[in-house]
Amino acid sequence: MDSGRLIFDSSSSHGGHMLILGGSGSPLFRGTRSMLSLEEGANKRRPFFTTAEELLEEEYYDEQFPEKKRRLTPEQVHLLERSFEAENKLEPEKKSELAKKLGLQPRQVAVWFQNRRARWKTKQLERDYERLKASYDALLADHDTLLKDNDCLRSQVISLTEKLREKELEVAVKELEGQPSPPSMEMLATLQQSGGDRLSTGSMGSTLLDGQGAAALPVADSSVNSYFQESLIEGAAGGCIEQVDCGVGSEEDGCTSDDGCSYLPGNIFQNASHADNWWVWS
DNA sequence: CGGGTCGCTCTGTTTACTTCA
DNA sequence: ATTGAAGTAAACAGAGCGACC
Numbered sequence: 001m002d003s004g005r006l007i008f009d010s011s012s013s014h015g016g017h018m019l020i021l022g023g024s025g026s027p028l029f030r031g032t033r034s035m036l037s038l039e040e041g042a043n044k045r046r047p048f049f050t051t052a053e054e055l056l057e058e059e060y061y062d063e064q065f066p067e068k069k070r071r072l073t074p075e076q077v078h079l080l081e082r083s084f085e086a087e088n089k090l091e092p093e094k095k096s097e098l099a100k101k102l103g104l105q106p107r108q109v110a111v112w113f114q115n116r117r118a119r120w121k122t123k124q125l126e127r128d129y130e131r132l133k134a135s136y137d138a139l140l141a142d143h144d145t146l147l148k149d150n151d152c153l154r155s156q157v158i159s160l161t162e163k164l165r166e167k168e169l170e171v172a173v174k175e176l177e178g179q180p181s182p183p184s185m186e187m188l189a190t191l192q193q194s195g196g197d198r199l200s201t202g203s204m205g206s207t208l209l210d211g212q213g214a215a216a217l218p219v220a221d222s223s224v225n226s227y228f229q230e231s232l233i234e235g236a237a238g239g240c241i242e243q244v245d246c247g248v249g250s251e252e253d254g255c256t257s258d259d260g261c262s263y264l265p266g267n268i269f270q271n272a273s274h275a276d277n278w279w280v281w282s
Numbered sequence: 283c284g285g286g287t288c289g290c291t292c293t294g295t296t297t298a299c300t301t302c303a
Numbered sequence: 304a305t306t307g308a309a310g311t312a313a314a315c316a317g318a319g320c321g322a323c324c
Contacts, residue, residue, distance in 0.1 A: 071299070071312070092289090111314055114291075119312090121292090 072112070076102045080109070084116050 072080070083098060090098075090113045099106040 089291090108313080110290090112312090115313065117291085118293075 072102075072104075076104065080112055080116070084113065084120075088113070088117055088120065 079102060080098065083094070087094070090110060095106045095109050095113075098104075099109045102109070
């Protein structure tokens with residue numbers, strides 16, 4: 001709808017409404033536009049009104065160019081912007097003061113603030129969206145990294161379980177070799193069988209489980225000199241592996257997490273025997 | 283307390299104007 | 304130089320809300 005001629009009606013009981021006289025959308029104005037040639041419109045463009053005196057001349061301009069909508073001058077916008085930065089709500093006193101200072105109708109100032117708030121909100125929504133998107137992307141990346149780490153740790157569990165089994169068999173064979181008569185094939189078969197059972201059920205010691213129970217790692221078996229007991233981990237049966245130092249280690253044969261730490265599938269317990277331990281029981 | 287009025291904000295829309303291909 | 308599309312700003316409409324009488 002064309003605003004047409006805008007007159008601030010301060011006596012209105014509704015806070016001063018514009019009276020719309022002869023806008024292009026109103027019956028009064030309909031048809032008037034076609035009477036003005038394009039050339040006339042271009043040459044006699046109605047200027048911005050910036051002073052009270054100019055406001056008094058509105059009637060003249062309105063008669064000449066009743067349908068023009070005028071943009072605010074850069075100076076007017078600048079002052080309005082400064083005012084908006086200080087306070088994006090408009091107190092009645094402030095509105096009158098600004099209107100007077102800018103040579104605008106109070107209603108125009110109110111409308112400007114209204115539109116400015118709408119623009120600010122749109123921008124704010126865009127900023128919020130960008131922030132949330134960045135946050136989501138970061139979380140997604142973290143999630144992917146955790147999935148990879150999880151896969152690496154599963155591989156470690158499987159590998160270590162196998163090593164442990166071999167070590168326990170080796171120890172058992174040595175024990176039997178120490179006896180006066182060599183073990184029979186039946187005895188060896190029985191030993192192997194009992195070792196396998198223990199590993200598969202985890203019934204002989206504490207168990208280190210991965211998240212989904214895909215593999216079990218028995219530790220601290222009291223009847224066998226387990227690999228764990230021989231190495232650094234004493235009295236920590238049933239505890240959890242925890243990474244304590246991210247400053248060492250090769251990434252060549254391991255998986256690397258996003259915090260720069262490497263998980264070494266094959267040799268973490270060898271590393272653990274050194275001063276710069278990677279893993280402890282907690 | 284309920285209803286009417288006023289003054290304000292917000293959202294959505296229209297319109298005038300500008301820019302650019 | 305002209306024109307039409309797209310973008311932007313000014314203004315409006317209508318609904319909602321709180322304060323006041």
